[in-house]
Amino acid sequence: MIPLLAAFAPPYWLATVIKVLIVAVIVPTAALILGILFLFKVMSWMQSRMGPQEAGPRGLLQLLADGVKFLQKEDIIPDKADRFVFKAAPVVVLMSTFLIFVVVPASRNLVVENLDPGIFYALAVASLSVIGVLMAGWASANKYSLIGGLRAAGQLIAYELPMVLAVVGVVIQAGTLSLTGIVFAQNSQGILGWGGLGLPFILTQFVGFAVFIAATQAELTQPPFDMPVAESEIVSGYQVEYSGFRFLIFFLAEFATAFAFAAVAATLFLGGYAIPWIDAGSDWYYLLGPVVLLTKILLVSFLIFWIRFTYPRFREDQLQTFAWKVLIPIALLNIVVTAVLKVVL
């Protein structure tokens, strides 16, 4: 079976259709998995309450029920809203999530498009979502939405930089921008000459990992950086006027983006789809790769959601201070140290 998979070389049109289908399936599934597992189960476990129990076995179908509920609801567009922009905004947000999945490899060939500047591309399309958020905030013609949208814009711009800088350390160490290349590098390098475990970059880039996770939280607008949607202050910010399936799209995008960023973090810092002892180019990863990658994604997601459920929220100016005065200097220092060690060792 493995050689069969490896030898599968479809024509261009078929490959494209398969890829589109895969991404179209992955994004909602990923959102569902994270939504059910973390928003419902882990959150209720951490907050010592029951969580959903009734829908399906152990309440696992609750999110499907919620989805159906959202689809049934009336699609309300405020009178003074800019209708076209209002309708387009959720799509733009979800689209940026779709685009991230393009470059995340689940094995050497199991990747939608193995771009050479892969990580550069991923970070670039990830920041597209801010346009959607700003569109939603502006078009809703609501003061809370506007404040939320502007907060999101300020925040996402401030956190692009530490995120990129945190990734630069990894790129220096791997010597490539391609995500597949980074996985290969982690799989083949060794710890001070000992190649038993490979070299998951979290061991050397732990500072970069911390900065990346912090920036991810901000990018996902999750606590402690959830000012754009702060319910207790600006009542869900840019989402406040959305209802029905448009809100559902925002909701999907939130969790799918968390999944996507967890995938990028797992690929950059935890060795991606590869495990030590099996060469990253092996055909076994056609079967093994997705499972390994999913496990690592869930680990990173757990960390992300753990922080989300624990911390209170920063204030907007404190967040900017944190980004510019703490994260960016740390990330820059990390780059310098990484570069020097790369040359010396």
Add this chain to the structure above:
Amino acid sequence: MTAISDREKLAYMAAQAADARLNVELETEGMTLNLGPQHPATHGTLRIVAKLDGEQVVSCEPLCGYMHRGYEKLTEVRSYPQVTTLVNRIDWLGSFANEVPFILAAEKLMGIEAPPRAQWIRTILFELSRIANISLFLGDLGLQLGAQTMGFYAFRDREYVLNQIESATGGRFHPNFDRIGGLKDDLPKGWIDETRRAVGKLRDFCDETDDLMMGNEIFQARTRGIGVIPADVGLAYGLTGANIRGSGVDWDLRRDNCPPGLVYDKIDWKVWTHPDGDSFARTWVRLQEVREAISIVEKLLDSIPSGPIMAKVPRIIKVPEGEAYVATENPLGEMGYYIVSKGDLVPFRVKIRSASFNNVSIVPWVARGAYVPDLITILASLYFILGDIDR
């Protein structure tokens, strides 16, 4: 103290700057933001009209009255025992504490004193409702600041206390248990030990809150130096309770003016104050107050006397002509009832003094120059209950 005066100066400068900058620097227009009457931060139906410059509050005005239920007028057509059912609903989180000052005022007019056992149980229930009330405050402050988990922990652990109140009085939320001259019933069997266990769990909750919330850097950054109320301003606005103790004023009606009928003077306990006067100080004082209430309950449970639960009271209660004002230290601050009686079955006039109205009155003063998120912090840390504002 120097640090505080620095913060005061900064807050003042921020307020001045907000005024000066509006319409001048970039010729920007201010924005009026309407918080409420249905806004999650107002936990009820308070409306706050805030004039903003960017996200900075230039001025704000709380508008209350959306929940006015006319209790003062309604008491005039209720007989004295019936009034407790009404006033239970004023501060709905610490209901039992609302009954006590009214009953004490009526007892004062009638010249009756409850038997010692009734006084003890009354004080225990009073403190239990304080614990139930303030533990929810701690959770709510967490929610307002975005730490959702605190809210759930508070609801979970508060239930232990509510269960005890329910098993003693029959009412989980609205006990309606206090009577002129004593209490409705004696305690059920085994209640004392169960209550010891329950408040022990609340002590764990306090430690958990200390770790999860008070010790958190983000929480401190969000609350320290935010909404500073100097002692003199707080006194001028009539702040009471933990709000004024958070500004360093050592003033507690339980200790300073313990009315007959409650037994705070029979045991040793401590009044906590904090010199800073900011949101953190108010929260800290409340957390210590829960701990102190737990130890008060434990001490009272140890020394509870035996005896009757009800004094000799006529079957039909007619309060002799006169006027009386009794105030107690309720979870939110000073709560008092001024009763005017003409010797009837019903009071002639009842004036209810509740703490939340004053707690909200200071918001325009303290929120000037604050950011919108800080306005939420200030509102949450001043702690008001809507029913307590509007009555």
